[in-house]
Amino acid sequence: MFVFPFPGDSRPLSRVMSGFVFRFGIFRPSYYQLALSHDPATNLTYGLLIAKTADHEFPLMTQSLLQHRAHVTHPLLTAALLSKLVIASTASRIQASDRSLNELEESTGQHEYINIPMKSPLELDFMAATRRLNFVGRTLGVERMRAGSTILTLEFMAMEMYAIHDIAIFSHGGITSNGYEESSTLVRELINSHINACQNLALRAEYEEKRTQTQLAVVYQFMTQKEALTTSKIAYTSATIATEAKKDSSAMKAIAVLTMFFLPGTFLAAVFAMPTFDWNNASHPVVKESFKYYWAIAVPMTFLVLLCWGVSVWVPWKEWLPRVPERSKGKVVGFEEEGRDGMP
Structure with missing residues (x-):
């Protein structure tokens, strides 16, 4: 928060403006930056909102401001309502991560629900499962950090409520209206409620992160079991091939023995059938010169x-x-x- 004199006022600090700069969330995946300046004398608040989000829920922000029209003059009401949008987006991402973990538990059969059929975990696509779990773990880490940073921002807003109250009393001569007190009470209750919600979201994100680590351990265990079964099948196939090769070796030995048995007779039959021998002519040698x-x-x-x-x-x-x-x-x-x- 910073305080500076109103331009053109000759009396220093008799009419002052208070300014705030808030940043909700972290750089990824989205965040809001809000700059506010409030003039207690005219009860006007000027703001500049910069959003880097995927959805840019400005209509919802406008609707929230219209619902709190009676208290819209409070300088921190816009920041409190904006923090509600951040908390809602964080809660939706954590809920989506919870659904992903539930689906993976059903796919791996790691549950005891009667109405959900049990599936074989060894038929799971382990590469897709580990990629999904790593992405869920990264999302939960970001959202837990987002919830922590939002808590810090809300605690800063809660501390600045006292300074804003002192400036309002100083600007109005020590007297504040009932409407301002009601607005301050509403904003203070909103801030405390948002702090509790962020603390619960941080605890829930921590719980979901533990579930993610457990699921990763389970997936790695099933991967090891599947590799062991594959190795066992390969060993069985190798033993079968070795047995068949032994049978083929025995058959080749049998063929070699039969070949050795018939080889002398075949050789003699081939030699005696050659035209270099003349068995019928008794006047010439049997073996010819060729x-x-x-x-x-x-x-x-x-x-x-x-x-x-x-x-x-x-x-x-x-x-x-x-x-x-x-x-x-x-x-x-x-x-x-x-x-x-x-x-x-």
């Missing part, structure tokens, strides 16, 4: 196949191949550096 070409080609090809297999298995290609691009890049960079050094 049989040597078979061995001359088959033996080197066999060794070549074994050599390719050994190179593909024993040579560390996985370690060598990633280094090839780095070496080529290093050569290019080195060439560029040499070119730069050679420049004048």
